[in-house]
Every structure is written in C-alpha cells, then in structure tokens.
Amino acid sequence: MSGPLAGRVAFVAGASRGIGATVARALAGAGAAVAVAARSEEQGKLPGTIGSVAAGITADGGRAMPVSCDVTSEASVDSAVAATVAEFGGIDILVANAGVLWLGPIESTPLKRWQLCLDVNTTGVFVVTKAVIPHVRARGGGSLIAVTTTGVAMTDHGANAYWVSKAAAERLYLGLAADLKPDNIAVNCLSPSRVVLTEGWQAGGAGMEIPPEMVEPPEAMAEAAVRLAQQDASGITGTIQRSEALTF
Numbered sequence: 001m002s003g004p005l006a007g008r009v010a011f012v013a014g015a016s017r018g019i020g021a022t023v024a025r026a027l028a029g030a031g032a033a034v035a036v037a038a039r040s041e042e043q044g045k046l047p048g049t050i051g052s053v054a055a056g057i058t059a060d061g062g063r064a065m066p067v068s069c070d071v072t073s074e075a076s077v078d079s080a081v082a083a084t085v086a087e088f089g090g091i092d093i094l095v096a097n098a099g100v101l102w103l104g105p106i107e108s109t110p111l112k113r114w115q116l117c118l119d120v121n122t123t124g125v126f127v128v129t130k131a132v133i134p135h136v137r138a139r140g141g142g143s144l145i146a147v148t149t150t151g152v153a154m155t156d157h158g159a160n161a162y163w164v165s166k167a168a169a170e171r172l173y174l175g176l177a178a179d180l181k182p183d184n185i186a187v188n189c190l191s192p193s194r195v196v197l198t199e200g201w202q203a204g205g206a207g208m209e210i211p212p213e214m215v216e217p218p219e220a221m222a223e224a225a226v227r228l229a230q231q232d233a234s235g236i237t238g239t240i241q242r243s244e245a246l247t248f
Helices: 018-029 050-059 074-088 111-138 161-183 199-204 218-229
Strands: 009-013 033-038 063-068 093-096 142-147 185-191 239-242
Touching (some): 009 018, 009 074, 009 111, 018 033, 018 050, 018 063, 018 093, 033 074, 063 074, 093 111, 111 142, 111 161, 161 185, 161 239, 185 218
Parallel strands (some): 009 033, 033 063, 093 142, 142 185, 185 239
C-alpha cells in the first residue's frame, strides 16, 4: 500500500481490540506492514482476536500478521519480535499499547491487581521496548510510542494502580528519548485527550459514568499514532502527547 508509512514495519502490542486494534488498522492504512500482537488468539470474555484484526487489515488491502505475544513474558515477546522480523524484514515502529485497567482506591486494591498493573503497564512496556530497539536501530531510526493516560496528571482525583503504572511508563520513555537520540529513534508517549470507551474500559472502569462530552472516538488516537509513527529523532521526540491536541 502507498502512504506516509509505506515500506515501514510496525509492531503493535495489545492490538486485538480497542485502541490497539484501531491504531493497527490506521498504520496499515498509512502503508505500514503491521504485526498485530497480543495474547488473544481465541475469543475470550472480551471481543476481538489478533487473527480477526489481521484478517480485517488484509481484507482491506493492507499487510498484517497475527503474532501471539504476552508482554509479561520476555520469551514470548522475543519470539513475537523474531517472527515479525522474519516475516517483514525488520521493525521501524513500536506501539506499546498492551494494558490492564484497575481504578479502585489504593486501600481496597488487592495486591495481585497492583502487581498485574505494574507487570503489564510498566514492565510490559520495558520488555517489548527492549526487544524492539535493536531492530529499529538496525533500520537507521524509527519511532517508539507508549500509550499512556491523562490520569497520570490527575493527582487531585487521588491514586490508583493504573495511573501509577502509566506514570512509570512515561518516565521510562522520556528518559529513553535522550538515550536513543543518537540512534535517530523518536520516543514519545501518547494518551487520549478524553476517555476512549474500549471494551477493557467498560469491563474494568469501576462503574464510572462518563459524560458524552468526555468521550473520545478511538480514531483520534489512531490518527495521532500515525503522525508520531512518521517521526525520528530529528522530529518530535521526548514528549507526552494528547491525541486531540497533536498538531504539526
């Protein structure tokens, strides 16, 4: 396919549904070959599988492959990245989107929920980013994008495991931008400006009711991700971007 990302390869972690699936489709529509990576090989409690997303991209004329990937397992991530490189020849773009949601108050948060948020939302970003960096460097540069949340800055609304884990991911990426600038790799964080009512949000949003004016379509995140995916270290890097505010 032609487009601003023609000839590039994107690895999208957490792409079986929600924001990740929408971003994967948008990157493919912009010309990238896309590895649709997630644990969801079979239909589970939430709708969407890596196979269905990849098949939809292919049906629309794009290039995609489903890749089984558990971001909490280094072996699983390494295998998924190797499969992507074997199929598409390299990796230019990473979208680290895999995440779990827990918005309950700290005092009523089970330790296993706290640990799960850190394992997926922080360590998972570290593991997949670590695995992809050598391949992006080998291409002469590229773009790494971590999907975070505006909740990181909402300290007046209290604390929860989700926001804390995403804040750590933001610190990881802001520091990594400086480390990877000599390799011509852009490193940025991207969050919705408002709330995207994904399947995961509806399942784990602690019963919060979101006013219509606070709801953002997932396509806003997809458009912003395509813009950031076009960057290298000579462009936008070391930033935290909000989807609907991203203009350049």
